[in-house]
Amino acid sequence: NAGVMQNPRHLVRRRGQEARLRCSPMKGHSHVYWYRQLPEEGLKFMVYLQKENIIDESGMPKERFSAEFPKEGPSILRIQQVVRGDSAAYFCASSRDRENSPLHFGNGTRLTVT
Amino acid sequence: KNEVEQSPQNLTAQEGEFITINCSYSVGISALHWLQQHPGGGIVSLFMLSSGKKKHGRLIATINIQEKHSSLHITASHPRDSAVYICAFYGGATNKLIFGTGTLLAVQP
Numbered sequence: 001n002a003g004v005m006q007n008p009r010h011l012v013r014r015r016g017q018e019a020r021l022r023c024s025p026m027k028g029h030s031h032v033y034w035y036r037q038l039p040e041e042g043l044k045f046m047v048y049l050q051k052e053n054i055i056d057e058s059g060m061p062k063e064r065f066s067a068e069f070p071k072e073g074p075s076i077l078r079i080q081q082v083v084r085g086d087s088a089a090y091f092c093a094s095s096r097d098r099e100n101s102p103l104h105f106g107n108g109t110r111l112t113v114t
Numbered sequence: 115k116n117e118v119e120q121s122p123q124n125l126t127a128q129e130g131e132f133i134t135i136n137c138s139y140s141v142g143i144s145a146l147h148w149l150q151q152h153p154g155g156g157i158v159s160l161f162m163l164s165s166g167k168k169k170h171g172r173l174i175a176t177i178n179i180q181e182k183h184s185s186l187h188i189t190a191s192h193p194r195d196s197a198v199y200i201c202a203f204y205g206g207a208t209n210k211l212i213f214g215t216g217t218l219l220a221v222q223p
Contacts (some may be wrong), residue, residue: 002197014132035211035213042200042213042214042215042216043157043200043202043213044213045210045211045212048210049176052189056210059210060212091156093157093211101162102157102162103147103159103162103211105149105157105158105159106154106156107155108156108157
């Protein structure tokens with residue numbers, strides 16, 4: 001039973017390009033969370049999704065960022081027109097239920113914007 | 115006032131020492147997670163607990179819901195335990211996992 005799979009592990013983009021980060025949750029998990037960790041800072045919630053639905057996106061910047069979790073396939077975090085301040089580690093976690101379920105994290109995608 | 119306070123922020127220990135990391139929070143919660151993150155690495159969930167105490171190998175986690183406090187203990191610490199340890203919980207009725215600032219542990223041989 002594979003864990004949460006995130007790819008790519010490292011992603012380098014020039015300013016203005018688009019970044020697409022993928023997260024495949026653990027088998028049987030329908031709840032996906034995205035977190036961002038800026039350099040030298042703690043983890044911050046971005047968005048919570050269930051299959052085909054965005055439940056809470058209150059941690060997402062209003063512009064350029066979007067997330068989806070389609071019926072088939074991985075969850076995608078998309079950042080358009082990246083800027084240097086987007087450089088961070090982006091972690092995905094999944095759980096079977098919303099709360100009171102163990103969380104399983106991916107290894108993260110480290111985005112560097114040059 | 116921060117919803118969660120972790121202490122200490124930094125901790126250096128000698129191999130073999132008993133280590134305690136504390137987490138205090140100010141909101142009602144149903145469960146608390148302890149996470150481990152190695153430098154540049156991924157995040158591993160160590161424990162999820164809602165009451166009492168859990169043990170896994172040399173790691174012990176306790177929680178006192180009434181006092182809004184949880185501790186993570188490491189017995190017979192080892193250099194491979196060097197990592198950032200983070201407590202996290204769902205705050206109140208929100209969907210957001212609220213993270214502590216983390217404790218950077220360095221265990222020296």
